[in-house]
Amino acid sequence: MKPDDPNPAPVRQTTGTSTLGVFFGGLIALTACSPDGLPPVDATRPSADERILNAPGTMSDGSPIPEHFTETVPTSIEMLSSGGIGGMSIDQDGSIFNTNFSESVWKTAPNGETTLLNGEFVSASGNLVLDTGDLLQCDWTENKIYRISPDGTRTVFAEDGLDGPVGILQRPTGDFIVANHRGKYLARVGSEGGPAEIVLRHDEMTQPNGVTMDDVGNIYVSDLGSGKVFKWTPDGDVEILAELPGRAANSHAVVAGGALYVNKIWDHVIYRVELETGAFGIVSGNGRPGYDDGPVGVSTIEEPNGIATNSTKDVVYFNTHRGTMGRDFEGRVIVRRLLIPPTN
Numbered sequence: 001m002k003p004d005d006p007n008p009a010p011v012r013q014t015t016g017t018s019t020l021g022v023f024f025g026g027l028i029a030l031t032a033c034s035p036d037g038l039p040p041v042d043a044t045r046p047s048a049d050e051r052i053l054n055a056p057g058t059m060s061d062g063s064p065i066p067e068h069f070t071e072t073v074p075t076s077i078e079m080l081s082s083g084g085i086g087g088m089s090i091d092q093d094g095s096i097f098n099t100n101f102s103e104s105v106w107k108t109a110p111n112g113e114t115t116l117l118n119g120e121f122v123s124a125s126g127n128l129v130l131d132t133g134d135l136l137q138c139d140w141t142e143n144k145i146y147r148i149s150p151d152g153t154r155t156v157f158a159e160d161g162l163d164g165p166v167g168i169l170q171r172p173t174g175d176f177i178v179a180n181h182r183g184k185y186l187a188r189v190g191s192e193g194g195p196a197e198i199v200l201r202h203d204e205m206t207q208p209n210g211v212t213m214d215d216v217g218n219i220y221v222s223d224l225g226s227g228k229v230f231k232w233t234p235d236g237d238v239e240i241l242a243e244l245p246g247r248a249a250n251s252h253a254v255v256a257g258g259a260l261y262v263n264k265i266w267d268h269v270i271y272r273v274e275l276e277t278g279a280f281g282i283v284s285g286n287g288r289p290g291y292d293d294g295p296v297g298v299s300t301i302e303e304p305n306g307i308a309t310n311s312t313k314d315v316v317y318f319n320t321h322r323g324t325m326g327r328d329f330e331g332r333v334i335v336r337r338l339l340i341p342p343t344n
Contacts, residue, residue, distance in 0.1 A: 057296070057297065058281065059272075059274070059279045059280060059281035060279050060280050060281060061277060061279035063279065065272070065281040065282070065283060065296055066272070066283070066340075066341045067295060067296065067341050068272075068283040068284060068295065068296055068338055068339060068340060068341065069293075069294065069295050069299075069338070069339040070284045070285075070293055070294065070295075070299035070301065070336055070337070070338050070339075071293040071336065071337055071339070072291065072293055072334065072335070072336055072337075073096075073108075073112070073317070073335040073336060073337055074112045075108050075112050075114040075335060076108075076112050076113045076114045077114045077115075078332050079098060079100065079104070079106050079114065079332060079333035080100070080104075080330055080331070080332055080333070081100030081101065081102050081104070081321070081330070081331055081332075081333055082102070082330050082331070084100065084101035084102070084305070084321075085098075085099075085100060085101055085303065085305045085306065085319050085320065085321050085333055086098070086099030086100055086101040086102075086123075086124045086125045086126070086127075086305065086306060086319075087099050087124070087125050087126035087127045087137075087138070087166070087167075087252060087305070087306040088127070088252070088305075088306030088307060088308045088317060088318065088319050089127050089128050089129045089135070089306075089308045090129065090308045090309065090310055090311075090317060091129040091133065092131070092311050093110070094109075094110040094310060094311075095107055095108060095109050095110065095129075096108040096308070096317055096335060097117070097127055097129055097135055098306065098319050098333055098335065099121070099124035099125065099127060099137070099306070100124065100333055101123055101124060101125060101140070101305075102121065102122075102123060102124065103119050103120065103121045103122070103124065104116060104118075104119050104121070104124065105117045105118045105119075105121065105124055105127070105135070105137055105148065106333075108335065116152075117135070117148060117152050118137075118148050118152045118154055120154060121137070121139050121142075121146075122139055122141045122142050123139055123140040123141040123142070124137055124138070124139060124140075125138045125139065125140040125165070125166045126138045126165070126166045126167045126168050126179070126210070126252065126306070127168070128168045128169065128170060128176075130170070133149075133150045134147050134148060134149055134150070135147070135148040136148075136157055136168060136176070137154070138165040138166055138167075138168055138178070139165070140164055140165065140166060140181065142159075143159060143162045143163060143164065143165065144156055144157075144158065144159040144162065144165070145157045145158040145159070145162065145165055145168065145178070145189065145193075147193070156193075157189075157193040158176075158178075158189045158193045158194060158195070158196055159195075160194075160195035160196065161187055161195045161196030161197060161198070162178065162180060162183075162187065162196050163180045163181075163182045163183030163185075164180050164181035164182030164183055165178050165179070165180055165181075165187075166178075166179050166180070166181045166208075166209050166210070166252075167179035167208070167209055167210040167211040167212075167221075167222075167252060167253075168211065169211050169212060169213050169219070171213065171217075172217070173191075174191035175188055175189065175190050175191050176188065176189040176190075176191070177199070177211055177213075177219060178196060178211070179208040179209055179210065179211045179221060180208065181207050181208060181209055181224065182207075183198075184201065184205055184206060184207065184208065185198045185199075185200060185201045185205075185208070186198070186199055186200040186201075186208060186211065186219075186221065186232075187199060200232060200238070202230065202238055204223075204226060204228060204240065205221065205223055205226070205228075205230060206223060206224075206225030206226045207223055207224035207225035207226070208221050208222075208223055208224075208230075209222055209223065209224040209250060209251055209252065210222040210250065210251060210252035210253040210254075210262070210263075210307070211253075212253050212254045212255050212260070213255065214255045214275060215255075216234070217233075217234040218231055218232065218233050218234065218275070219231075219232040220232075220241065220253055220255065220260055221253075222250035222251065222252065222253040222262050222263075223248075223250055224248065224249055224250055224251060224265075225248055226243070226248055226250075227243055227244050227245075227246070227247070227248040227249070227250055227264075228240050228242070228243045228244075228250070229241045229242045229243070229244065229250065229253070229260065229262060229273060229278075241260075241273065241275075241278040242273050242278040242279075242280050244262065244264060244271050244273075244280060246264060246266075246267040246269075246287070247264070247266045247267055249264055249265045249266040249267065250262050250263070250264060250265075251263040251264070251265040251304065251305045251306075251307075252305060252306050252307045252318075253307065254307045254308055254309050254316060255275070255309070255313075256309035256313040256314070256315075256316050256340060257313055257314055257316075257340035257341075257342075257343060258275070258343050259272050259273060259274055259275060260272070260273040260274075260275055261273075261283070261307060261309075261316050261338070263304040263305055263306075263307050263318060264304075265303045265304060265305050266303065267285075267287055268285045268286075268287055268288060268289050268290075268300070268301055268302055268303060268304070269282045269284065269285035269286065269287060269301070269304075270282070270283055270284040270285060270301070270304055270307075270316075270318065270338065271283070282296070283296055283338065284296070284299050284301055284304075284336075284338050285299060285300055285301040285304070286299075286300055288300060289301075289302035289303070290302060291322060291334070301318075301320050301336060302320050302321060302322065303320055303321060304318045304319070304320045304336075305318075305319060305320070306318060306319040307319075313340075314339075314340050314342070315337055315338065315339055315340060316337065316338040316340060317335060317336070317337045317338075318335075318336055318337075318338065319333055319334065319335055319336070320333075320334050320336055321333055321334055322334050
């Protein structure tokens with residue numbers, strides 16, 4: 001199946017194959033501070049995973065890890081949740097849309113002003129902002145995708161044929177590909193919505209979570225259950241591009257700066273994966289939950305989930321949390337950004 005085919009036939013099930021200096025030309029002039037007045041980090045959670053904490057400063061193929069820098073993005077209000085963190089997307093103007101895997105969807109303008117866009121969801125997961133300014137928002141529990149207008153009004157966009165929708169992308173032809181976490185498949189939804197049709201299953205795809213696409217139409221799937229990253233080409237071929245170490249738990253992913261960035265939610269790190277070779281390395285976090293801004297080896301993050309890139313694809317934004325979210329206490333959704341070094 002080719003991404004430029006407006007009416008693709010379902011793809012049959014397949015079987016897998018197997019530090020900091022001054023950089024960015026002065027882009028980093030001021031580092032944002034970590035959020036103030038938040039609960040202390042529980043340093044005992046999770047137990048140590050030496051494969052992550054002592055990861056070498058190189059990619060898996062021995063090449064050096066490019067210099068990245070993680071910093072916190074201020075927001076004008078607290079984005080609260082007791083259930084977790086959901087998806088993230090960014091519009092052409094730089095506004096960020098975050099969810100709390102519960103009822104709320106927020107919009108944060110480039111100046112940090114944050115407003116509640118809609119609060120009617122059950123488990124708001126992955127989302128995608130459209131060129132029209134509308135937002136497509138998956139609801140994982142309800143097995144629906146809603147369309148939210150700029151004024152916050154929502155209508156059902158797709159429901160039949162979905163089973164745990166999470167990640168969503170739009171192809172150049174206008175239709176959408178949706179990762180169905182519970183159903184273990186990718187589905188296609190037409191440009192105007194309506195029923196979904198299954199287009200990809202894979203024997204080793206256990207919990208497809210995030211989906212993203214590169215400039216030539218390759219689709220990448222981050223699998224929560226297996227730790228694998230799949231590459232689905234325009235010709236319909238599927239391969240395992242990488243299998244990331246540590247706990248499985250690949251959450252969302254995005255292509256930016258000529259590479260793939262994958263959140264490892266339970267390992268508290270972000271991996272960079274090279275699109276051609278599958279070589280990977282940690283570019284933010286060290287395996288312990290934390291909120292330190294800084295370069296690779298200094299920055300710490302906690303349970304990153306949603307991830308998106310700006311229009312120029314030189315900054316990756318991701319959401320994380322602080323507090324005891326999901327543990328009978330209220331937590332706070334925090335927005336971070338990862339500055340990507342320029343490609344040569």
